Amino acid sequence: MNGWFDLVVSVARVAVMLAFTLSLVPILVWAERKGAAYIQDRRGPNRAKILGLTLGGLFHPLADALKLLFKEDFIPDHAHRLFYQIAPMFALAPALMTFAVIPFGPPVVIAGRPVALQVADLNVGILYIFAISGMAVYGVILAGWASNSKYPLLGGLRSSAQMISYEVSLGLSIIGLVMVFRSVRLSDIVASQGELLWGVVPKWGVFLQPLGFLLFLVAVYAEANRTPFDLPEGESEIVAGFHTEYGSFKFSIFFMAEYVHMVVGSALIATLFFGGWQFPYLADSGFLLPGGISLGLPGALVLLLRIGAFVGKLLFFAWLFIWVRWTIPRFRYDQVMRLGWKVLLPLSLANIFVTGLVLLLVGGGG
C-alpha cells in the first residue's frame, strides 16, 4: 500500500515537473521571438494559423517543432556516429535532471502523509545541482568534437572553456548563501527565506547576499550560454558553433536544451535568492504584515499563492534572460575570460570572506 502510494506520488511529481518544464520551452521561444521583435520595432511572428487564430504568433514554435520532426535525420559522413548521436541527449538530460531538486511549493499532506512538492528532496541539493549541471558541458564538447568539422570544434572548445571557468564562480558565489542559511538542502533554504529580517524585509537571499546574487546571476548566464556569453554559437565568426552540423530533431533537442537551461537557471535564481515558493508576508494561516495586521486565508489558497509565486518568479527571471539577450551585445572571448577569472572569481572569494566575517561578528559564528 505504502509502496504504491510512493510510486504514484513520485511518478506524478516527475510527470508534472517534465510537463511544466517542457511546456515552458515553446512559450519561451515565442516570448523570445515576439519580445525581440517588439524591442527592435518589428512585428515578429504572426503568420501561423490554426482555425484562423494566430494568438500573436504562439503557433510558430509548434510549427517549427513539427517541421524539424519531419526533416531527414542526417548524419554527416565523417562524424563519429555514436558520439554525434548521444551529444544531444547529453545536452538535454542534465538540464532536465537539475530541475528534480527544485521545490515547487511547501510540503502538502495527501491522504495523511506529507508529500514534498519537488521530485527529490535531497540533503545535498546544491551539490547535486552543480554535479549535474557540470555534465551539460559534455553535450556541447561531444557535439563539437563528433561533428568532425572545424567551426563546431571551435565552438565546443570555447564553450567548455567558458563553462569550466564560470562554474568556479558559480560554485563560490553560492557558498556565502550556504553559510547564511546553514544548509545545502533546497527545501530548508526556501523555508528559512520565509522569515523576516528585522521584522520588516523578507529574509530572501538577495537581501542577505546582494553581491552573491549578482555573481550568481552572471555565472548562470554564462553557464546557460546565453547572451552576453553566447560565444559558443557566435554566428558571425563560427557559423553556429557546436550545433552547426546538426539538423532535424537533433538540432531541436539542442535548442530545447538551451531553453530548459534558461528555465532551470531562472528556477535556481528564484529558489536561492528570491524565496522560491515563499510569498512575501504569507504564513501558513494567511497574511501577516509587519505592523501586526493579519488576514486569514484558507490553506488551499495559500498553497496556490505560493506555487503561483514560484512560477511568477521563474517566469520573471526567464524573461530577464530574454530581455538581457536583446539589450547587451556578445562579449569577445578574451573579455569573457577576463571577467570570469579576474573579476568574478576574486569578488566571489571576497564575498565568502566578508560573509564569514559578518557571521562571526554578528551571529556568533557557525
Next chain:
Amino acid sequence: MTIGVRKVARPRKMSGGESLYLLEIVKGLGVTIGHLLRNMRHQENIATMEYPEVRRVMPPRFRGLHRLMKRPDGTPRCVACFCCSTACPAVCITIVAGESPDPKVEKYPVRFDIDMLRCIFCGHCVEACPCDAIRMDTGWYTPPDFTREKLIFTIDMLLEK
C-alpha cells in the same frame, strides 16, 4: 615625416561608474523595455508592412510591370512595328504581326509576349514605342509564380493590366 599621419579621435576613457557596467546595463534594459512597451501599446506605429495584405504605394514614376494600351474601340494600340523588341537589350519581347482588318491600320500584333523572367525593366521599349502603346506604369513588380511558363505574359494579360 608626419605627412599623411592623421590623429584619430580615440574613445574617451570610461568613468568609474561606467566601467562597473551594472548601471549602464540597467540603463540599456530600460531602453529596450521602453521600445517593447511602446510597440505593444502602439502597434500601428511599427514600420513593418504586412506584405501580402498591405502593399506599398509606389511613387508615380515607378517603372514596373508592363501594360499594353487600347484604342477607344478596344483593339490594341500597338501596330507591331517591332521597335520595342529591337530596342530590348534582354530580348524578352516576342511579336508576331498580322494584317489588320481595320483599313486605317496596317498591322496588329497576333502575339505579343513578354518573358518577365528575362525582362530587366530598363524601359527602353516604352521609349522606343512610336504609338505610346506600351507603358510600365502599373505600379507593381512581377508577381511570383511556380513555373517559368506562367511568367511569359501574353497579349491578353498585358492588355488587361
